[in-house]
Amino acid sequence: MPDLATRYMGLSLKNPIVPSASPLSKKVSGIRQMEDAGAAAITMYSLFEEQIDLEALAQHDFLEQTVFMSAEATAYFPKAADFNRGPDGYLELIREAKGAVDIPIIGSLNGVTPGGWTRYARLIEEAGADALELNVYLIPPRTDLSSEDVESTYLEILRDVKSQAQIPVAMKLSPFFSALPHMVQRLDAAGADALVLFNRFYQPDFDLEELAVTPNLVLSRSEEMHLPLRWIAILYGHVKASLALTTGVHTAEDVVKAIMAGADIANVSSALLERGVPAITDLVDGLAQWMTEHEYESVAQMKGALSQRNVAEPAAFERANYMKVLGSWQ
Secondary structure, three states, rough: EEOEEEEEEEEOOOEEEEEEOOOHHHOOHHHHHHHHHHOOOOOOOOEEEHHHHHHHHHHHHHHHHHHHOOHHHHHOOHHHHHHOOOOOHHHHHHHHHHOOOOOOOEEEEEEEOOOOHHHHHHHHHOOOEEEEEEEEEOOOOOOOOHHHHHHHHHHHHHHHHHHOOOOOOOEEEEEOOOOHHHHHHHHHHHHOOEEEOOOOOOOOOEOOOEEEOOOOOOOHHHHHHHHHHHHHHHOOOOOEEEEEEOOOOOOOOHHHHHHHOOEEEEEEEHHHHHHHHHHHHHHHHHHHHHHHHHHEHHHHHHHOOOOOOOOHHHHHHHHHHHHHHHHHHO
């Protein structure tokens, strides 16, 4: 049996399969099922800044009073009862989960502005979380916001959270930075313990009959992992932080690719929502089988084998790939 163990943010994990934030972690029973299926750690569903910030709650009360003034409001500002459980319930769930399973529990905070909500990093730590994933889901809609403004927001939030908690902090990133390696280097220097590549930015759709903008949830496919795969392969060996690949992990071969690019873990969500929690077992068993068939003794032996620093043609990750792809069409 090959050694599937890996390390992520200083945590020792039995394998690299970590369910990412999803509705599956909203109940202790679901968290237990994922552990039983072979998950090495669990990233909890996100606690949103809007659920914590009092000003946002006041705004929500106003929206509930005027909810029937527009169709868009009913779609985008649900009643408070429809949100995830509130901050206190979230902390209690972490406490319950820590008492119910033996694998690490990673809390998740989702916000976009520096502010008091980041103090929940400390409360999440006190509730027993082993680490924290920070998801800055920031869409800059204003023309007066520069790229430096956006980057500074990420850095300020990271520093705020790091000042509140002693547990490791992972930063989940967007793929849309103009100079991603430079931004990653800045986050690494600011103390990020891990970098999670990438956040999926769900795009709204148009309802042409109602002339309305509507939410649109589409689960990922394996083809989508090419973007994080490329950037993890480029970044491997150039940052101290752990690297996690998320988006598009559906098969054991996808997990192998993530590790060989240089990832410490492969986050999985859509595959579980689509096929159920037993998909974790399929990924773990499939990884072990692939390693046995290809004579790899450990995950550590595989890690970074196809990163830019280790492949025979490093330019394959840069402009040369673009030229080769265009030239390959017959």
